[in-house]
Structures are given as C-alpha cells and as structure tokens.
Amino acid sequence: MKLKKFIDECRDNDVFKNLSIYIVSSWVLLQVVALIAPPLGLPDISLSYLLILILVGFPLYIFLFWHYVLRNKVNKRPVLDQNGAVIPGKFKSSRFQKLYFVFLGVISLATMGIVTLVIGNKFKSQTQLPVFVESNKIAVLNFDNNTGNANNDVIGKMATDWVLHGITQNKVGQVISPKVVDDYTSIMKASVVPSGKNDILKQYLKPSKVISGSYYINQDKLLMQCSIMDGSMSKTLISFEVTECDANAPLECIESLKQNILGYFLSKDESQIGVEETPPNFKAYQLWLEADANLGQPNYLNLIDQAIAADSNYFKPKMDKILHYYNHDDFEVADSLINILSKQIGTNKMQMNILNHLEACLRGNNKMAYKTYKEVYNAAPMDKELNSSAMVLALQFVNRPQDLDSIFDVMDMSNIDLDNCIQCEYRYFIKGMGDIELGKAEETVALLKPFARTRGLEWIKRALLKAYVKMGDTASTREVLDYVKLMNESEYWEQSILQTGVEFLMVNNEPEAHYYFDTLLDHYSSKGDALRRDQKTRQAAIFFYKENYPMVEKLYQKLEVDGPLSKEELAFYATALHKNGKQKMAQLKIEVLNGMKSKYDFGNVDYSLAQFYAITGDSDKAMSNLLKAVAAGKRFTNSTFQNDPIFRDYHQMETFQNILRFWY
Incomplete structure (x- = not known):
C-alpha cells in the first residue's frame, strides 16, 4: 500500500x-x-x-x-x-x-x-544537591554622617574610599563602589519595609556582602561603627566594636576600621576563626600568616610576638606561642604562658576548651586532653590539622583505636597530594596503626600498599612494614626496605631496619629479627669509628635486643663518656649491668634514672624503670611502674606498652590489660 x-x-x-x-x-x-x-x-x-x-x-x-x-x-x-x-x-x-x-x-x-x-x-x-556559588562582590555603602555637621561628610567619603582601597589592594573581592551603590542606599534603609525594592539590589548588583556604617562625634572624640550584612540583607554577619579616636584625626579611626574589615574577610575561612571573640586586626593576621609559613624557622617566634603586639586580643598567635614551647619540650614556659592567657580570656567556650586541653596535656591528664580537644575538633572536623591531631589523641593519648574510623572517614583522601600535606600522611599512618591494633593488618596493607614505592612518606611505610610483619609476609617486608635503600634514604633505612627487627621479636620470629639486626650491625661495622651518636645508640640497642649484655655494657660505657644517657639508655645500661652480675652498679644507674623525674616527665622515668624490672624478673615492680607511667601521661606509640617487646610476656596479665584501658 x-x-x-x-x-x-x-x-x-x-x-x-x-x-x-x-x-x-x-x-x-x-x-x-x-x-x-x-x-x-x-x-x-x-x-x-x-x-x-x-x-x-x-x-x-x-x-x-x-x-x-x-x-x-x-x-x-x-x-x-x-x-x-x-x-x-x-x-x-x-x-x-x-x-x-x-x-x-x-x-x-x-x-x-x-x-x-x-x-x-x-x-x-x-x-542532586544544588551547588551554590557565592559571589565575591562586596558592596560598600556611604557611611552615614550623624554628627549634624555637613562639613563632616568628607569623613564618610574618606572611610568608604579607604575600605574600598583595602579590599581591592588585598584582592578580597570585586568591589561595588559608592558611585554605584548610592542609588540604592535608600533601598537599603527601607529594607525593614516590605516594599520589594530590595529585589533590585539583589537581582542586578548581587553582592555577597554589604558593608555599611555611620559616625558621630561625642565631645572631642570621633566614634565610628560598622557592620557587614549578607547579600540578601536579611542577616547581619558581624557588627564591629565602635572605633574611637580624636575628632581631629579621623584617619586613625578609618585605618583601624579598615584593618578590622580586612581581618574579617581574610580570616573568616580559617578553621580557628571560631576561637576569636572578634576578627583579628589585619596587620596582626598578616604577621600570623607569615609566621605560619615560617614554622620551624628561626624567625618564627619573633613573627608570632609581632602578631600578638599588633593585636593584643588575637588568640591564635598566643596559642601558637604556647604550642611552640610545648613542642620544643620547654614545658615550664608553656605552662607559664597558659596561666597568663587563662586570666586574659573571658567566657569564650572554644578558647576555654583549647586552654583546658593544653593544660591537660601539661598535666599528663590524657583523658581530659582528648575530651577537650574533641570539642575543638567537632567545630571543624574537616580541617586537616584538627582532624590529624584528633586521631593522634585517640590512638596515642587514650589508646582508643576504635575511635579512628569515624574521624578518618570525615575527609575524602582520594585527590590529596601527600607530598604537600604532612598531616594527611600522618592520618594514614595513625589509621594504619589503629587497624593493626584492632587485628586488621590486612586492611592496613590495603590502605597503604599503593604508597609502598613512593619516595618519602616515611610514616606510611612504617605502618606498612609493621602490618607486613604482623601478617608474616617477609617477602613484602624486604621489598619495601630494599626500595627505601635504593632511594638512598639511609637514615630512615637504618631506623626501619632496627624497628623491623623489633617487630619480628614482637611476633616471636627471632630468626627474622636477628637477620635485620645483623644486617644493620654489618652496615655499621663497615663504617668503622665514623659512627654518629644516633648510630651508636642504635648499635647498642641491637645488642640489647640480641641479649648480648657484655657488648651492651661496653657500648653504653663509651656513650656515657660522650654525654649524658637518655632515660631509655640508662634503663638498658642498668639492665645490662644487672645481667652481667654487677647489681650495685646497676642500682647506681637506677638511682640516676630516678633522679631524672620532673614535673613534666609524663611518665618516661617510670616507664624506663618498668622496662628494667620487667627484664630483671620483678613483675610486680614492673607493672607498678608501668601503671605510674600511664597515669602520668606516657603515650601509647608504635614502640611502647603493647608494642614494646620487653613486655610481650605480660600481655595476657589482667594488670597489663587494665593499664591499656586506663583512660577509658
């Protein structure tokens, strides 16, 4: 058809x-x-x-x-x-x-x-969730002259221009100048009336923020006030404290106001901004940024002090100064600064939590340190520094590996460049170590194996090696260490060889442990007398773990001539003397060790004493000192407590298990 x-x-x-x-x-x-x-x-x-x-x-x-x-x-x-x-x-x-x-x-x-x-x-x-892209336009309205004198209009014009210049110069955003905004000033003031005129500003100018202010004179003082509203003009984001200066020197007020505005815009995205009562002075914030970029450099502390001097109310540099002394083991200065700062803060809950956390760290109260830090962490869980620190506290301060998943999973790590994020690498390390503690070494390998042949990333390789040892995968263990040696990372290779040998002791594989110990001893023998102090220390530790106590005594005797021994070295030396039948000399070393106790020891002396008594057969004193150590703040690291081969025969004891749960 x-x-x-x-x-x-x-x-x-x-x-x-x-x-x-x-x-x-x-x-x-x-x-x-x-x-x-x-x-x-x-x-x-x-x-x-x-x-x-x-x-x-x-x-x-x-x-x-x-x-x-x-x-x-x-x-x-x-x-x-x-x-x-x-x-x-x-x-x-x-x-x-x-x-x-x-x-x-x-x-x-x-x-x-x-x-x-x-x-x-x-x-x-x-x-699909809508994606909202906030405009970077900032509208600045003319400041209202409430002085009653039209001759003072120039102050408002000057303030507006000064703020606009600061925003433009520091690339805070795209400005909508008063020339454009003036036509809409009346609309702004009529926002309390449902006239619908606000739609013009929102639909055509579309600023993300609107800055407005006013000024007046009280006797011979000029007072300026300013606030920042959102683009819809329905919410005041911040109202700055009234700025006061001599009526004949308005630029002082204007400059101070500009500093406050810039400080707000440039610091509002920082996770720590929540701890500030008010946004920092812009100059102070710039100095803090410079200090943060120079962390670990000789001028760091000087820049921090300058930031504090530029804005005495700026909490962040004060906190960083305390952390600087704490991280450099100058605990007395850190404690003194905490006492001073505690008298300066008001009722800001976040500031109080941070100070309580730092004080708990100095007192060795690990449970309180973890509890108070969780309050800080919960305010910005995706901040990499806060997130990483929360994981460290969970695992090393209170021995709660079961808490790690909920913290680790907050951040998506799929597109993170670990070469540029040391906190991210440490997150992987802590997560891997936590899974091992929970008996999930296979999950640690699955997580970290992709980085096995990546240069650097020493923390990740440390956890990966421990996982391989736990699984009995000697071939993969040697493969990782061979790669480290191939990359000419000699110092890390030496540390890893010793630590791997210790890990094999932990799983009672003495032949494999001795293979690594002997590998490092041969390496040191080839160097002759050119060993550094840290290499001599590792050499002595190897003989200690091999139970060659005469050689341990000989090496520590030489090390003692070069300088004071550490607490762990004294414990090992005393143990060797005791095993060699020199009990009186051993006791003298123990007395020296006891004399090293201090207010800020964090259980290190008690832990070393526990090691001595554990090897010499006094289990009661060993557990007693170990309990004192954990109560004083000794941390659960990858080489202490349940990870220390010295205590491997004590793992099944109820007393030892209670020590592991001390902070629960």
Whole structure:
C-alpha cells in the first residue's frame, strides 16, 4: 500500500481526528493542571508526572483505537488452505494494518525517547544537591554622617574610599563602589519595609556582602561603627566594636576600621576563626600568616610576638606561642604562658576548651586532653590539622583505636597530594596503626600498599612494614626496605631496619629479627669509628635486643663518656649491668634514672624503670611502674606498652590489660 493511500484510509476512518482529540485534550489538561497546581499546593513535579502519563498513554491510545474501532472496519483478507478453500475464522493482516502498526511502533519509540529525556532532565536534577556559588562582590555603602555637621561628610567619603582601597589592594573581592551603590542606599534603609525594592539590589548588583556604617562625634572624640550584612540583607554577619579616636584625626579611626574589615574577610575561612571573640586586626593576621609559613624557622617566634603586639586580643598567635614551647619540650614556659592567657580570656567556650586541653596535656591528664580537644575538633572536623591531631589523641593519648574510623572517614583522601600535606600522611599512618591494633593488618596493607614505592612518606611505610610483619609476609617486608635503600634514604633505612627487627621479636620470629639486626650491625661495622651518636645508640640497642649484655655494657660505657644517657639508655645500661652480675652498679644507674623525674616527665622515668624490672624478673615492680607511667601521661606509640617487646610476656596479665584501658 502506498503512503498516500494509507493516509487517505486513516482520514476516512477518523484516525487523525481521534488522535487530534487526544493531543488537544492532553494539552488543555496540562495547562489546567499548571494553573491550579499552586493554589492546590501540588508539588512542581506533578506536572512532570502528568506529562509522562500522557506520553505513555499516546501509543496505548493508538493501539486501543485499532482494537476497538478499526479492526472491524478494515477489510479482512481470508486465509486459504492448500486447495484454495477459505479457512473459517482466520484472516491475513491487511496492508493497512501492517502500516498502521509500523506507525504505532515509530510513535512508541519516539514517546519512549521523550519520556527518557523528561526523566533524565527533571528527576535527576531533583536528586542532586544544588551547588551554590557565592559571589565575591562586596558592596560598600556611604557611611552615614550623624554628627549634624555637613562639613563632616568628607569623613564618610574618606572611610568608604579607604575600605574600598583595602579590599581591592588585598584582592578580597570585586568591589561595588559608592558611585554605584548610592542609588540604592535608600533601598537599603527601607529594607525593614516590605516594599520589594530590595529585589533590585539583589537581582542586578548581587553582592555577597554589604558593608555599611555611620559616625558621630561625642565631645572631642570621633566614634565610628560598622557592620557587614549578607547579600540578601536579611542577616547581619558581624557588627564591629565602635572605633574611637580624636575628632581631629579621623584617619586613625578609618585605618583601624579598615584593618578590622580586612581581618574579617581574610580570616573568616580559617578553621580557628571560631576561637576569636572578634576578627583579628589585619596587620596582626598578616604577621600570623607569615609566621605560619615560617614554622620551624628561626624567625618564627619573633613573627608570632609581632602578631600578638599588633593585636593584643588575637588568640591564635598566643596559642601558637604556647604550642611552640610545648613542642620544643620547654614545658615550664608553656605552662607559664597558659596561666597568663587563662586570666586574659573571658567566657569564650572554644578558647576555654583549647586552654583546658593544653593544660591537660601539661598535666599528663590524657583523658581530659582528648575530651577537650574533641570539642575543638567537632567545630571543624574537616580541617586537616584538627582532624590529624584528633586521631593522634585517640590512638596515642587514650589508646582508643576504635575511635579512628569515624574521624578518618570525615575527609575524602582520594585527590590529596601527600607530598604537600604532612598531616594527611600522618592520618594514614595513625589509621594504619589503629587497624593493626584492632587485628586488621590486612586492611592496613590495603590502605597503604599503593604508597609502598613512593619516595618519602616515611610514616606510611612504617605502618606498612609493621602490618607486613604482623601478617608474616617477609617477602613484602624486604621489598619495601630494599626500595627505601635504593632511594638512598639511609637514615630512615637504618631506623626501619632496627624497628623491623623489633617487630619480628614482637611476633616471636627471632630468626627474622636477628637477620635485620645483623644486617644493620654489618652496615655499621663497615663504617668503622665514623659512627654518629644516633648510630651508636642504635648499635647498642641491637645488642640489647640480641641479649648480648657484655657488648651492651661496653657500648653504653663509651656513650656515657660522650654525654649524658637518655632515660631509655640508662634503663638498658642498668639492665645490662644487672645481667652481667654487677647489681650495685646497676642500682647506681637506677638511682640516676630516678633522679631524672620532673614535673613534666609524663611518665618516661617510670616507664624506663618498668622496662628494667620487667627484664630483671620483678613483675610486680614492673607493672607498678608501668601503671605510674600511664597515669602520668606516657603515650601509647608504635614502640611502647603493647608494642614494646620487653613486655610481650605480660600481655595476657589482667594488670597489663587494665593499664591499656586506663583512660577509658
């Protein structure tokens, strides 16, 4: 059948007429629903559902029209048998019927495609979270002159220009100058009235922030006040304290106000801004940024002091100064600074939490240190420094590896460049060590193995090596260490060889442990007398773990001549003397060790004493001193308590297990 004849037959059978009725009726229905949906409170998606229903119904309507109307009208072609006789009740499809169903198939495919587009465009967008990109435009309104003297208008003009210049110079954002804003000043003041004029400012200028202010004179003093509102002008983000200066020196007020505004904008995204009562002075903030960039450099402390001098209310540099002395083991100075700062702060809960945390650290109260820091961490859990520190506190201060997953999972690490983020590397290290503590060494390997052949990343490799040892994977252990040596990371290789040997002692694999000990001893033997102090210390420790006590005594005797021994070295020396039958000399060393106790010892002396008594067979004194050590703040590291081979025979003792749970 030709197409023209098919169209004519469709027209004769009212096919187009009925399809037109469906299309027009559907269109009218869509218009009516779109009109009445808002008054009836129907959701916007209702119209999309109706459109899909109409589209799906269209090919169904065409089929039903055939089934109930056309089938009985169209001439049927009877089916003949082999003899040419008509078979009753059987008919062949007519040519019209074939073309009709081809037409139906095309319509069905077209409607399915349209329905797919509707679902893809409408429903997908419904499930995605909207992304809001905040404008960086900052509108500055003219400052109101409330002095009653028109001659003082110049002060407002000067303040506006000064603020605009500061914003532009420091690239805070794109400014909307008073020349543009003046036309909308009256709109701003009418914002309390629902006039609708605010829509002009929001729709055309679209600032993210609006700065406004006023000034007046009280006796011979000029007072300026300023606030920053959001772009919708519905919320005041901050109202600065009134700035006061001599009426004849308005620039002093203007400069101070500019500093406050810039300090707010440039520090508002810092995680620590929540600890400040008011935004820092801009100059102080610049100095703090410079200090932060020079962390560990000789001029760091000087820059911190300058930041404090520039803004005496700026809490962050004061806190960093305390941390500087704490991290350099100058605990007495840190404690003194905490006492001074505690008298300066008011009722700011965040500042009090930070000070309480630092004080708890200095007192060795690890449970309180963890509790108070969690309050600080919860304010900005995605900050890498806060997040990393929270993980350290959970594992090393209170021995709670079970807390690590919830902290670690807060940050997405998939696109992090570890070469530029030491805190991120340390997060991986702590997470890996925590999984090992929970008996999940396989998960540590799965997490850290991708970094095994990456230069640097020493913390990550340390946890990976420990996991391989726990799993008994000696081949992978040697592969990592060979790579470290190949990369010429000699000092880290030496540390890792010793630590790996100790780890094999922890799993009672003495042959493998001695393989690593002997490897490092051979390495040191090749150097002759050219060993550094740290290498001599490692050499003595190896002989200690190999239980070659005469050699340990000999080496520590030489080390003692070079300078005072550390607490751990004294404990090892005393142990060697005791094992060599020189109990009196051993006791003298123990007395020296006891004399090293101080207010800020954090249990280190007690821990070393526990090591001595554990090896010499006095388990009661060993556990007693170990309990004192944990109570004084001794940390749970990858080489202490349950990770120290000296105490491996004590692991099943209830007393030892209670020590591990001391801070629970």
